Amino acid sequence: MAPTDPRETDGGARASRVRVRLVDQPAALWWSLLYxxxxLCGYYVLRxxxxxxxxxxxxxxxxxxxxxxxATARGWDITDFTLQILFTGTFLxxxxxxxxxxxxxxxxxRRVFLPVVYLVFIACLLTFYVAFHQAWPGRGVAFFVWTAVFNLFAVSVFWSFMADVFDDAHAKQVYGYIGAGGTIGALVGPVITLHLAQRIGVGNLLLVSAGFLCVCLLCILQLRPWAILRERARGEASGEQAMGGSIWAGLRLVAREPLLRALAIxxxxxxxxxxxxxxxxxxxxRHAFTDDAARTAFYANIDLAINGLAIVIQLFVTRWLLRTHGVAPALLIPAFAVLAGFSILAASPFPMMVAIVQVVTRAGEFSLGKPARETIYTRVPREWRYKGKAVIDTFVYRGGDLSFxxxxxxxxxFGSHIVFLGGVGIAGAMTFGAWRVIRAQRTLPGDASRAGPTTGDPAA
Known part of the structure; x- marks a missing residue:
């Protein structure tokens, strides 16, 4: 499946054979799909x-x-600032x-910190299960903040682990399919919530999500051997050993490396x-629906539409686009779609149009933008994947949430017209960031397993 280059040295040929063993085993792809x-199914039950x-x-x-x-003592209605408070809490x-x-x-x-991350999340879900059944005041802010943290850390760790398992060439072949597996989970999750929320109660849905995270733990254990093979093919230090370095290395990497800075922008x-x-x-x-169950059903339907469009693109477009044209169109198409969507909304901010733009922009991000960015991480040092990437996917992400x-x-x-007019400017900055990423990633080796030594953070 990966022919041997006659120019390879004996060591390179052995690495090529390891790569063949890695990808010719369909179990690696299937375990990644299940993971x-x-x-995402567990997360979208909660979303x-x-x-x-x-x-x-x-x-x-x-x-x-x-x-x-x-707030009441000062004459304020705290619900007027609900989202701002929630986003501030999430950033903190x-x-x-x-x-x-x-x-x-x-x-x-890796064999320790990957399972620990998911075990902590499962323990938190069991705690929230009690909070929902006991109707503790304030459960909403705690659950909102925790869910946002859970989503970003768990997904960031997943893609970092995938970059341990697959190299750049194979990532372009399989990431679309793996993304489609996640999208199917994102479709099934809202369906579970839609049909069970009123039957078993919101609190019991947390146990359903915890069950899916247990499956994730099983997948991590099953994928470890492929990650080890991948590292041997790259000639990297084994992820079965502690990475070492400073706990702040990720921030320094993002500040220093042009590619990571562009990805952060x-x-x-x-x-x-x-x-x-x-x-x-x-x-x-908030104005259209008066009770939690109705709002939950509305959001579930929006998620179904987003993920339905995303899976079509992932199955029929993503793999072809990445293999034939690289990451540039996959990054720019979602950026231009956002620009067009906000321009339309600035002129006609109708509720249905807001929903349509939401579906198109999020589906484009999930099916094109995200896989394109993740293939780039297969070509960078391990410190960048686990430390720098985590800063971008969590700290920078939630910093953007809080700011905006x-x-x-x-x-x-000043009204919806001004909101979306401002959004046009923000979408322009997003497009500039995509262009910077495209330029910076061209300096990376196409196949890290054949590249010379990579330079990470010496203090990492």
Whole structure:
């Protein structure tokens, strides 16, 4: 499946044989598919619950009694600032957890820190199960913040692990399919929530999600041998050994390396356009639906539409586009779609048009933008994948959430037309970030297993 290059040395030929063994075994792809399916299915069982909490008009469902009392004493309705508070809390949560994650990655080998991440998430779900059944005040803010943290860390860790298992050439072949497996999970998750939320109660859905995370743990154990083969093919230090270095190495890498800086710019402004859309949608939903179950069903249907479009693109477009044209069109097509969508909304901000742009832009991100970015990480040193990438996927992501949640609050004072006009400028910055990434990634080797030694952070 991967022919031997006659120019290879004996060592290169042995690496090629390892690559053939790696990809000719379909189990690696199937376990990866099951892993991503289970991860996103478990998350999308929770996502409608989280979104319903974020748009709830019941202050005590979302916030602790002391917060509500403090705001009431000053004549404020705390629900007017629900999303801004939730996004601020999420960013602070990321800020606190980033050094903990850095310490975990630096001091423990892959066989330890990957299962630990998921075991902690499962334990948190069991705690929230109790909180929902006991109707603890303030459960909404805690659950919203935790779900956002869970999604970013778990998905970031997944793709870092995939870059251990597959090289660049094989990633372009299989990432579209793996992404489709995740999209199927993202389709099944809302269906589970849609049909079970009112039958078994919202709290019991958390146990369903915990079950899917247990499947993720099984997949990690099954994929370890392929990750080891991949590292031998690249001549890298084994991920079965602790990475070492500073817990802040990821921040230094992002500040120093042009490619990681470009990826951070793309992420920051990409999150910005998504946050403006999300907040406008939440405002519409709050007025249109009065109870949590109805809002949950509405968000589930939106997720179904997004993931339905995404899976069509992943199955029939992504693999072909990445293999034949590389990452450039896969990064630029979603950026131009966002620019066009916000330009239309600036002229005609109708609720149905907001929903359509939401579906198109998020589907483009999931099916094209995300796989394109992740293939780039197969060609960089391991410290970049686990440390720099984690900073971009969590700290930069939630920093964008926080910044643009408050930007939206200011723009919304002038109406939807101004919100979306501002979004056109943010979409332009996102497109600039995509262009910078395309230029910077051209300096990377096409196949890291044949490249010379890579330069990571010497202090990492």
């Amino acid at each position: 991503f399916f289970s991860l 409608p619950v989280r979104d319903a909490m974020g748009s709830s008009g019941d202050a005590l469902t979302v916030f602790p009694r002391s917060w509500v009392a403090w 949560g990321m800020l606190l957890l980033q050094p903990l994650y850095g310490a975990l990655v630096a001091r423990f080998p 793309l992420m920051f402004f990409g999150v910005g356009v998504g946050t403006l859309l999300y907040n406008e949608q939440a405002a519409i939903t 949640a408050w930007v939206h609050k200011g723009l919304s004072l």
